[in-house]
Amino acid sequence: MVFSKDFLWGGATAANQYEGGYLSGGKGLATLDAITGGSKNHPRMITFKTQDGKIQEVTREEALPEGAKGYIDPDKYYPSHVATDFYHHYKEDIALFAEMGFKCFRLSLSWARICPQGTEVVNEEGLAFYDAVFDELLKYGIEPVVTINHFDIPMYLADELDGWNNRKTVDYFVFFCKTIFKRYKDKVKYWMTFNEINFLRSWTQIGIHKNDNQHRYQAIHHLFVASAQAVILGHEINPDFKIGMMVAYIPSYPMTSNPEDVMAALEFNRGQEFFIDVQVKGTYPAHKLKWFERENITIRKEAGDDDLLKKGTVDYIGFSYYMSTASSANPENVKYVGGNQQPAVKNPYLVESEWGWAVDPLGLRISLCNLYDRYQVPLFIVENGFGAVDCVKEDGSIDDDYRIDYFKKHIAAMKDAVELDGVDLMGYTPWGCIDLVSAGTGEMKKRYGFIYVDLDDQGKGTLARTRKKSFYWYQEVIASNGEKL
Numbered sequence: 001m002v003f004s005k006d007f008l009w010g011g012a013t014a015a016n017q018y019e020g021g022y023l024s025g026g027k028g029l030a031t032l033d034a035i036t037g038g039s040k041n042h043p044r045m046i047t048f049k050t051q052d053g054k055i056q057e058v059t060r061e062e063a064l065p066e067g068a069k070g071y072i073d074p075d076k077y078y079p080s081h082v083a084t085d086f087y088h089h090y091k092e093d094i095a096l097f098a099e100m101g102f103k104c105f106r107l108s109l110s111w112a113r114i115c116p117q118g119t120e121v122v123n124e125e126g127l128a129f130y131d132a133v134f135d136e137l138l139k140y141g142i143e144p145v146v147t148i149n150h151f152d153i154p155m156y157l158a159d160e161l162d163g164w165n166n167r168k169t170v171d172y173f174v175f176f177c178k179t180i181f182k183r184y185k186d187k188v189k190y191w192m193t194f195n196e197i198n199f200l201r202s203w204t205q206i207g208i209h210k211n212d213n214q215h216r217y218q219a220i221h222h223l224f225v226a227s228a229q230a231v232i233l234g235h236e237i238n239p240d241f242k243i244g245m246m247v248a249y250i251p252s253y254p255m256t257s258n259p260e261d262v263m264a265a266l267e268f269n270r271g272q273e274f275f276i277d278v279q280v281k282g283t284y285p286a287h288k289l290k291w292f293e294r295e296n297i298t299i300r301k302e303a304g305d306d307d308l309l310k311k312g313t314v315d316y317i318g319f320s321y322y323m324s325t326a327s328s329a330n331p332e333n334v335k336y337v338g339g340n341q342q343p344a345v346k347n348p349y350l351v352e353s354e355w356g357w358a359v360d361p362l363g364l365r366i367s368l369c370n371l372y373d374r375y376q377v378p379l380f381i382v383e384n385g386f387g388a389v390d391c392v393k394e395d396g397s398i399d400d401d402y403r404i405d406y407f408k409k410h411i412a413a414m415k416d417a418v419e420l421d422g423v424d425l426m427g428y429t430p431w432g433c434i435d436l437v438s439a440g441t442g443e444m445k446k447r448y449g450f451i452y453v454d455l456d457d458q459g460k461g462t463l464a465r466t467r468k469k470s471f472y473w474y475q476e477v478i479a480s481n482g483e484k485l
């Protein structure tokens, strides 16, 4: 048997893409409630009101004018509002996860559901909702794995404080953590602070209006400090907590053996490993400090911050793995294809999904080796999967063999990493184990699930749940602890 008997097989979701109930039960607005749907060719748009009351929109890559406040246009469609409605279907969905044999389920908490404005005012109904969810999971012996914050922030903090650019947001976040750690200390053991911390840069994700490097890295420093404080506090509240970080890991290969390309790949990889260095080793790496100097970036730190970063290092690395990319020093060799939150470079040895994401199972083993060799802490693959268009046949069945094929190869790579490379791997939670809204495009048609949800890109559908072919396949994988692929 390759995997340990307590290996955490499961699936992963995020509140803003799955939960819905955007105003139910006293929830406040979150930034992501003000971003429209989009597609591969049409970006999602943030809708906002300027200081003088004009209604405007920008893409996530653009800055918002000073003083702009998130605005929900009644004539537009916002996929997070209903999403795939976990809020009203959690019992049915958890029963399906249990039927698949899940040992764990990764979900994120909506900060604005628990603290509607993100401040120290707590919404009991929000806390009670997650109590009910955790109780339902535990009833089936499913371990909750909680991402404390996945890609959004209460709108009030973005509107009034400029989000994570403001040090006060750190205090509010720590208050939020204290509230949930105390409340759920006997129900939740596995936590992660910020989802894909290396991707956080837009107003929707961290509430900052200007997103140039100076503002971005100041906000990131605040995220690091907040994460460290959360780790320290969580361990005080329950020493058995396992609190991890979460990074999007996209290994980059040199396009050729030209040392210039090797250096380019090294720099790309450093860009993401920087986030792991700070959260696992507790210090900023020298190359980043040098880069700050060259770019004239000054990070405002408070006395004691360096100490907090050292003390608040994480227990494990959670990471998403979907694809690899390539690096070249010669722009003529670079052709961009679609990618996760940022374009990736076309690798001629790999094929891509319909959304341009390179399929690279060996890249998962390479990632596991890179991360374990470098950090020597347990690893948890908390996202992996294949976004594809699924066809419902006349009899209602869905034969998603392409998804099964993707998972088979990735789990085989994962087995090699454990068996041949000795990687300490805690678990595996494929992304969007039940269909949910795509973060990148806001579409429903880009599906990842073992469970189909009847909803289209305009928000039309019955929300009925159907088991896909991959549901039964994954059920056997879990039952055989990964022996039968």
Ligand code: BG6
Residues within 6 Å of the ligand: 014, 017, 151, 195, 196, 248, 320, 340, 341, 383, 387, 431, 437, 438, 439, 440, 441, 446
């Ligand atoms: C990760 C995110 O970047 O990739 C998820 O953590 C996201 O929120 C997932 O959904 C897949 O990306 P997409 O754009 O296909 O939804």
